[in-house]
Amino acid sequence: MTENSVRTDFDEEIDRREVPALKVHPMVLGEGGKDLFAAGVADMDFKAPQVVRDAMQVRLDHGVFGYEAVPEGLYPALCEWQKNRHGWALDQAHILRAPNVLNILAIAASLFTEAGDGIIVQPPVFFDFYDVVQENKRRVVENPLILQDGRYCMDFDNLEALAANPRNKMLYLCNPHNPVGRVWTRDELMRLGDICARHGVLVVSDEIHGDVTFAGHDYTPFSSLGADYAQNAIVALSPAKSFNIAACCSAFTVIADEEKRKVFQAENSRLTVNKNNSFASVAMLAAYRDGGPWLADAMTYIAGNLALLRDRLAGIDGVELIEPEGTFLAWLDFRALGMTPDELTTFLRQKAGWAVTRGQAFGKQGEGFARVNIACTRARLEKALDQLAAAIP
Numbered sequence: 539m540t541e542n543s544v545r546t547d548f549d550e551e552i553d554r555r556e557v558p559a560l561k562v563h564p565m566v567l568g569e570g571g572k573d574l575f576a577a578g579v580a581d582m583d584f585k586a587p588q589v590v591r592d593a594m595q596v597r598l599d600h601g602v603f604g605y606e607a608v609p610e611g612l613y614p615a616l617c618e619w620q621k622n623r624h625g626w627a628l629d630q631a632h633i634l635r636a637p638n639v640l641n642i643l644a645i646a647a648s649l650f651t652e653a654g655d656g657i658i659v660q661p662p663v664f665f666d667f668y669d670v671v672q673e674n675k676r677r678v679v680e681n682p683l684i685l686q687d688g689r690y691c692m693d694f695d696n697l698e699a700l701a702a703n704p705r706n707k708m709l710y711l712c713n714p715h716n717p718v719g720r721v722w723t724r725d726e727l728m729r730l731g732d733i734c735a736r737h738g739v740l741v742v743s744d745e746i747h748g749d750v751t752f753a754g755h756d757y758t759p760f761s762s763l764g765a766d767y768a769q770n771a772i773v774a775l776s777p778a779k780s781f782n783i784a785a786c787c788s789a790f791t792v793i794a795d796e797e798k799r800k801v802f803q804a805e806n807s808r809l810t811v812n813k814n815n816s817f818a819s820v821a822m823l824a825a826y827r828d829g830g831p832w833l834a835d836a837m838t839y840i841a842g843n844l845a846l847l848r849d850r851l852a853g854i855d856g857v858e859l860i861e862p863e864g865t866f867l868a869w870l871d872f873r874a875l876g877m878t879p880d881e882l883t884t885f886l887r888q889k890a891g892w893a894v895t896r897g898q899a900f901g902k903q904g905e906g907f908a909r910v911n912i913a914c915t916r917a918r919l920e921k922a923l924d925q926l927a928a929a930i931p
């Protein structure tokens with residue numbers, strides 16, 4: 539047993555309908571969807587670490603919830619976490635608080651690009667990247683990933699050409715990459731960083747999945763590559779995925795460049811993005827300080843789910859697993875079934891009972907694929923796989 543207090547039982551079935559959880563909400567599952575395998579929204583079905591829940595309980599019992607500063611220990615805990623886990627000597631002075639990660643992407647776009655400018659994304663990629671770009675009146679510029687022998691790679695030649703266009707000012711990097719599960723290597727990130735720096739394209743790196751990696755694949759924080767890389771980057775960090783606390787945490791903007799940081803800070807102030815939520819603060823502090831053993835247990839359990847998925851899919855014709863190196867999301871290739879994207883969505887929902895995320899939501903390149911969240915109980919995943927096996931003739 540790994541240390542600290544009570545161990546989480548990852549097999550425990552928790553009825554997420556007891557709270558308005560999005561994953562099982564009619565808004566997401568649609569009409570008549572309540573019995574579907576709810577595997578769309580990217581959170582875990584597990585209880586958060588006991589250390590986090592205990593810290594929140596203590597804060598609750600304090601009983602006074604007036605205005606608060608950031609707890610003294612929070613930034614040091616985040617810096618220690620990054621140093622010990624990922625070898626990144628993150629400078630505390632470079633950190634700003636943010637409500638959430640997408641807010642960081644949106645503010646970065648509004649501050650450092652103009653309306654009509656291009657923001658490069660690498661599809662298939664997290665669908666909200668598209669929304670943030672478009673809702674901020676910027677243009678989505680696609681540098682599609684290349685699928686080679688079951689593994690996605692970046693198209694550096696095309697990236698160089700896109701970055702060289704002076705109308706393209708920013709790149710949204712997904713590191714690690716939702717939905718294809720790549721944990722970008724140091725070399726890949728350096729190549730990307732070199733291209734962007736050469737052409738004055740600012741890298742905005744969404745690293746929300748950074749801690750969620752499988753054995754043998756280490757996440758490299760973009761700004762740990764070196765000072766030159768960090769100077770041309772805005773990094774978004776959050777413990778939301780790592781500790782399953784998306785509904786009760788906030789995020790961190792890391793900006794090494796002093797001028798940009800000041801501009802960002804001023805914008806946070808203008809937007810009054812400067813309130814601290816006491817529960818978010820204590821949850822994040824406890825998670826970074828004491829949540830490591832829980833995360834290790836969670837990743838062991840999820841790796842077990844991945845093994846089950848891999849084994850079962852090997853016996854089902856027409857579905858290929860794109861092996862994830864990180865994230866608790868599996869990207870499945872159904873193209874061999876020969877269905878249109880709409881037929882596939884209907885088939886998965888009506889025949890297999892799966893409410894997963896349609897591949898086309900991640901860009902045109904996702905047609906024929908689906909993203910399934912495997913951070914659920916083993917029993918639930920087993921049942922879902924039985925249903926899929928029965929549905930595919």
Ligand SMILES: Cc1ncc(COP(=O)(O)O)c(C=O)c1O
Pocket residue numbers: 580637638639640641664712716744746747776778784789
């Ligand atoms: C890559 C990525 N970025 C951002 C988010 C959302 O982050 P937040 O809720 O902090 O805005 C998600 C959630 O699924 C995600 O997968």
